[in-house]
Amino acid sequence: MIKTVLFDMNETLLNLSLLKENFDKHFEDPTIPKYWFAKVLHYSTVMGAMDEYTDFGKLSEAALESLFLENEKELTDETKKDILGSFKRLPAYNDVSEALKLLRENNIKVIAVTNSSYEMVKEQLTNSKLINLFDSYYSVDAVQKYKPFKDIYQYVLKQEKVNADETVMVATHDWDLIGAKKVGLVTAYINRKKDQYNPYYLNPDISSTNLLDVVEEIIKLN
């Protein structure tokens, strides 16, 4: 019996196109924002492995500094603010609102779980007009350890008083889903772009390119 669905935010529910547009002002290279994000993810996972923690926004900033330095471009405070600030104003994908409503109509709780700070997720949910569709939202700030380390998934289960097998994690990132799967959650992969699910990670239980399909599959489990 699925009682709760956890959603990743960036790229899963929120479209990164605005962020990409801000990179495009400085680089004529579509690989740049992907390279930057891969760096941020590597930073955060290394920090977790080393039992270190700092705000995800600070890691994003450090990766941005590194990126501009590598490419011998000046990074002004204004550019930094422009690029990193766009995270707060990311729009939701078109399929999000209807999918979340359908879960709620089926008495399933809707919860956000993010590597970003608590302030960031609150602002993202407000600006994307999704906040009223969420029962709750969590940041890894609470456990000082990023996804996909087990801490945040277990913390949310405990706070929500729900079992792992009654809970689905939805994400467009294979690394997020292997973390959730490792602690026993049901996992659902929403494929937002042409990409290969890492064949060495645990496979998701549900997989689709449309969030409404994902949610319908979840409801069918009950």
Added chain:
Amino acid sequence: MIKTVLFDMNETLLNLSLLKENFDKHFEDPTIPKYWFAKVLHYSTVMGAMDEYTDFGKLSEAALESLFLENEKELTDETKKDILGSFKRLPAYNDVSEALKLLRENNIKVIAVTNSSYEMVKEQLTNSKLINLFDSYYSVDAVQKYKPFKDIYQYVLKQEKVNADETVMVATHDWDLIGAKKVGLVTAYINRKKDQYNPYYLNPDISSTNLLDVVEEIIKLN
């Protein structure tokens, strides 16, 4: 008293230019090989965090498949072999041979420690004509956990019967050095390209853009 110096291989001692040339045959974008390598590093660190392990070569292959798919390019077996095979034939940087000889003249052991397989590092050392300058070489295969997790550094110390504070880790990767530092090794950063050392990682004890300078600093510690 420094008795042993551990060296990372790829990018630290071996020049990746050949690998980049092979990417350039398929992509007109210098960010592509960097993006690919960032993906490989993220994969390996996530695997470590999840207590999973597979050969680094297989993760490199999976990241290559993902890269070609994302860019809607066909990845033939020949291209795969071309790109991944170039790892075996990477040449050493110009400053390597003299630096390693200087360590040996000062009775300091020279050891390779790599995320690649044992077969790969052996082949790399042979092809780059460095093998006779090494006392020993280790792959994370031995502990089934990638750098920067503590396992391999501790394993090498134990096998070599040397203390952490008598041992230096030399790498061009900040994430490798934070791992070594966490288990008490002395760390030396060789800066091979325009790049920012992650400000949230533990700082290296020694830092230079030339390996001979790094080695001279190490010898001065004795």
